[in-house]
Amino acid sequence: MKKSEIKFTVTLDENNLPEKIDWSADDANEQSTSKAVMIALWDANENNTLRIDLWTKDFLADEMKQFYHQCLLSMADTFERATSETEAAKEMRSFAQHFGEKMDLIKKKE
Secondary structure: OOOOOOOEEEEEEEOEEEEEEEEEEEOOOOOEEEEEEEEEEOOOOOEEEEEEEEEEOOOOHHHHHHHHHHHHHHHHHHHHHHOOHHHHHHHHHHHHHHHHHHHHOOOOOO
């Protein structure tokens, strides 16, 4: 059985606030630095989602807004691929559109 590892290394300041988030993936042969990461894990024993949300102290609020907007769109795409629930995914994209408009990330649809 093949295994692959994704590794996150978080550098903290003296107050334990993230300063830097490095990640690497075996299969991607890639290493990179990021300002934010959101990880959601499904706990089958508890039937519940576990989350890890980290962002560096230099991650700007405008970047966070854009990050969330893109995550919402990505979640809609993943949900549709995994479930074939086209209408529900469409509703999620509609909310992402509304969110993007409210955050002044995208223009209002006419």
